[in-house]
Amino acid sequence: MTVNPAHTALWPAPHASGAVDATVHVPGSKSVTNRALVLAALASEPGWLRRPLRSRDTLLMAEALRTMGVEIEEGVGPEGTGEFWRVIPAGLHGPATVDVGNAGTVMRFLPPVAALADGPVRFDGDPRSYERPLHGVIDALRVLGARVDDDGRGALPLTVHGGGALEGGPVDIDASSSSQFVSALLLSGPRFNQGVEVRHTGSALPSMPHIRMTVDMLRSVGAQVDTPESGGEPNVWRVTPGALLGRDLTIEPDLSNAQPFLAAALVTGGKVVIPDWPLRTTQPGDRLREIFTDMGGSCELTDLGLVFSGTGAIHGIDVDLGEVGELTPGIAAVAALADSPSTLRGVAHLRLHETDRLAALTKEINELGGDVTETADGLHIRPRRLHGGVFHTYEDHRMATAGAVIGLAVESVRIENVATTAKTLPDFPDLWTGMLGA
Ligand SMILES: O=C(O)C1=C[C@@H](OP(=O)(O)O)[C@@H](O)[C@H](O)C1
């Protein structure tokens, strides 16, 4: 882990003087927006995304599709309907160059799309993107008929030599380091000549809700998908070849990005309302209703949205987060402020996320006086009285929001490079100070 000297600006994390009482409109889901963009680009007719997330990861996805020939018009809908993107699919073209930034969704979902282009597509990104696992996608594309040039490490940078079509068919992959390998192959699967049959052969597969999200969204645009849950074999997903419909989709708020605001209610014994919380969703953030209730809060889904209240007490938790790994930094922050120890399990793969999140959380919480130890697959957190100091973020949006949660309860926490939240959550500092009524 290295700290980028360009990003050493320090943001004084606001300390809460009392219980928060706020309604927070959380921007759209990163995971839904980027799947919707890919599916709309692969469809046989134009489609609409309403209230898309406009953040670094989604703008990189939109720009990448544009460079391959897809048209994306941006506009503002009638009163109250917010912004929209109209996606007009076209023949996918190379040569093109895609900047993936450090977006897992872009680096994994787009190489299979590029295999359908009529020329080479070069993929490059932030230094950290070179370290994140991509072998599952690269090896699978080769088996399915694509030519991919990388430097032999099974990682970025690389070039996919699109041939205008891909044969597809059955492929075995080990997706234990990222569920996004499975999602990537399924999303483009309807456009492969034989569709695709993905068999996960490794140890535990993380982030199952995100795979369900992929399957649900594919089905909503007319794809036929057989899954273990629909009576198929365990660990096998099959997508039948076929045309995809252009749909009109309103993007749900990002429930994982609702996390710091819900945590604020928990930590200050206050109340936060998140409007438009979906009644039914595949987003992993929906699990926060249960997890933060176990940690001392209470919640209710009403006409206003999710109403989440803290009770003043914050309890430790012993929980397997393998299905909802992206919630770990925010849960760790709350756990550091709890009245009893916590064990967070099932998240070894977080070592290969935006940063090594297990090492980063351990180091940063401990530097504020905490007592966190890494385990083979997670963290032990024993709450201690914390003090102020600098909370480094390692270009990880969820480290920055986790630091902000701690800052509510601990005076003089300063967050290095809070701007890194723009990866998925535009205007975080304004939303945060707005919540506090500042
Ligand atoms: O498909 C997706 O949208 C995501 C899947 C998960 O990735 P991993 O399975 O690599 O953890 C999650 O952590 C990431 O934030 C988003």
Ligand SMILES: C=C(OP(=O)(O)O)C(=O)O
């Ligand atoms: C792991 C995450 O992102 P990515 O989509 O880059 O994998 C995350 O947002 O927590």
